[in-house]
Amino acid sequence: MIFVPAGGLANRIRATLSAIALAEQAGIDLRVIWFRDWALHAAFRDLFVPRRLPERVRIVEASASDLLVFDRPRQKNFHVPALFQKLLFRSCLYEHQIDALRTQGFDFEDWVKKGNVYMASYLPFYAYPETLLHEMFRPVPQVEAVIGKRAAAFSAYTVGVHIRRTDNALSIEHSPLDLFFDCLDQELAAHSGLCIYLATDSEEVKQAMRARYGERIVCAESKADRSTTEGIREGIADLWTLARTQKIYGSFHSSFSELAAELGNIPLKTVTK
Structure with a gap:
């Protein structure tokens, strides 16, 4: 799974913790891509001490090519990344969909286990243990x-x-x-x-x-x-x-x-x- 946390500081932390907990439970590889934008204009490495992540989890800073391919599709980028994402991934979930999916009881675990997925969220969407917050963010x-x-x-x-x-x-x-x-x-x-x-x-x-x-x-x-x-x-x-x-x-x-x-x-x- 490629995961893009969105929004401000607290939103990104909680959404990222959800993605890590989901990936560990499902036993899949996870790459979290950290973008800098108006809501949070800072690199992950400049805010938090690198921690020992679970073996199959990586948090990376967004590159120039990531902006084109993995950024959240929106008016600002003319929704161009959506074109690449439709070609690259089996399924994509975007931030405007997450709240409704949570309310409907969507099975995120079953969705991610099928592999090759993209997701962007500013909301926590999957339960994570309290210890994970202290382990992942210092x-x-x-x-x-x-x-x-x-x-x-x-x-x-x-x-x-x-x-x-x-x-x-x-x-x-x-x-x-x-x-x-x-x-x-x-x-x-x-x-x-x-x-x-x-x-x-x-x-x-x-x-x-x-x-x-x-x-x-x-x-x-x-x-x-x-x-x-x-x-x-x-x-x-x-x-x-x-x-x-x-x-x-x-x-x-x-x-x-x-x-x-x-x-x-x-x-x-x-x-x-």
């Missing part, structure tokens, strides 16, 4: 150092807050800032030593949270930026630091919040109307 040392420094500023009771803004209209609509304030005010009433780790892609949210909670806020100083490697590394630092808190208050329709809770095996409360 941040590069530079990011590990940032995570450690931020976690060192935590108090005995620290909650994580992930407030998604910018391009996520559903999060903006369903998870307004006032509702986060309500949750944190309740936490503060119960825990006088409260520390808040804030992960957000909005500078306005940072300012509002600092104005209300002052030095209790721990967060990145730099602006969120998916267009640079450093920006994506900041996102990884946020994700792994959130996982070190006692509880996460997350945004509606955000895989980032969900993955952070999964990573830390901690409770997640989705803040929503």
Whole structure:
């Protein structure tokens, strides 16, 4: 199977874990091709330490020829890769199909066992063991150092807050800032030593949270930026630091919040109307 993870950081991690778990269960060869695009403009090797993958699994950086043959067919590339993929593969599944297939109970294992398939997804589509997340994805040392420094500023009771803004209209609509304030005010009433780790892609949210909670806020100083490697590394630092808190208050329709809770095996409360 050729697998192309799509979307942002959390989407790619979860989709890739699904593909690896599926390949191991089915006993097939898997090549994960990591593309750089507007949603995540960074190479895999610049974000994560190479791990010992299962024997029949490889994660590779996309080459120039991969862009032509294995990229996801879309308007941006005039759907040209689809022409090659129809010739090269027995069957292809694309990201816009995955959610419906999951809902319908599609047998991904039976599909992949027949061999010679292509798949692209930004969603997790196959159950993977919790240990696989920690085995397959470990941040590069530079990011590990940032995570450690931020976690060192935590108090005995620290909650994580992930407030998604910018391009996520559903999060903006369903998870307004006032509702986060309500949750944190309740936490503060119960825990006088409260520390808040804030992960957000909005500078306005940072300012509002600092104005209300002052030095209790721990967060990145730099602006969120998916267009640079450093920006994506900041996102990884946020994700792994959130996982070190006692509880996460997350945004509606955000895989980032969900993955952070999964990573830390901690409770997640989705803040929503």
